[in-house]
Amino acid sequence: MKLPSDSSLVELVKKDDHVAYTTLVDRYWEDLYRHIWLKIKNTDDAKDIVQDIFLGLWKNRSTLMADDRGSLAPYLFRAAKYNIINYFSRPSITIADETALDLAVNAISTTQADxxxxxxxxxxxxxxxxxxxxxxxxxxxxxxxxxxxSIKEIALKLSVSEQTVKNNITSALNAVRFKISKHNNSDTTVSFVLALACVLHCK
Structure with a gap:
């Protein structure tokens, strides 16, 4: 039996079809969860983010669109990207992973042209x-x-531990983020979060 395409399910979801919606959730839940967990390394928060993505999908179903190939994956993983960005923009969240930290510091130069x-x-x-x-x-x-x-190279250059380097760069990022947020410019704040996000790569 041929499985229904994403595009056909999207059209049904637009008509408030709960069965089609559930099919999409079942189709993408595991992949989205795995993708998000690898970025944030927190099981409960990863599940919450996936749930928020699908709640948002249903809420915005009237404007939902599959891509040119009839796939909903780009929409969902783009939503995942921005949800993870929002996650790391929380004041209580620090960027501890070295790879993520390197991406956070260098992200501005790799952001898409628009x-x-x-x-x-x-x-x-x-x-x-x-x-x-x-x-x-x-x-x-x-x-x-x-x-x-790299974190290791900086630690050697400054004769401090790698953890100290991580802590200091994270503190710098958080301090600058706080200063930027005080400008109360929503567009600038969002762009800043984008620039500092450690997840600028969609699936």
């Missing part, structure tokens, strides 16, 4: 705030962002 204008202005603002940081926070940030050194 964000470049906003991010150019944002980068100037970020640079200004970084310059105001204490030297112990500013130096490791600059070594990572400007010289593209």
């Amino acid at each position: 964000d470049q204008i906003l991010l150019k202005e944002l980068q100037q603002l970020v640079d200004s705030e970084v310059d105001k940081l204490p030297e112990r926070l500013k130096l490791p940030y600059r070594l990572s962002r400007d010289q593209e050194l």
Whole structure:
């Protein structure tokens, strides 16, 4: 028996078909959960994010669209990306993983072209705030962002532990994020979160 395509299920969901909606949930739940968990390493929060994605899908079903190939995957994994970005934008969340931290520091230069204008202005603002940081926070940030050194290389260069480097860069990111948020500009704040996010890669 041939399984229904995503595009056909989407059309049914637009007509408030709960069975079609459940089919999409069953089809993508596990892949979305695995993708999100690998990024945030928190089981309960990963499940919550997946649930939020599918609740959002149902809430916005009238505008739901499959891609040119008839797949809903790009929509769902894009939603996952932005939900993870929001997760890491929480003040209580720190970026502890080295790979994620490296991505967070260098993300501005790898963001897609349609964000470049906003991010150019944002980068100037970020640079200004970084310059105001204490030297112990500013130096490791600059070594990572400007010289593209790894956490290990920075630790060796500064004669400190790798954990200290991670802590200091995370503190720098959080401090700058807090300063930016005080500008009360929603577009800028969202762009800043995008720039610092450690998950700019959709499936």
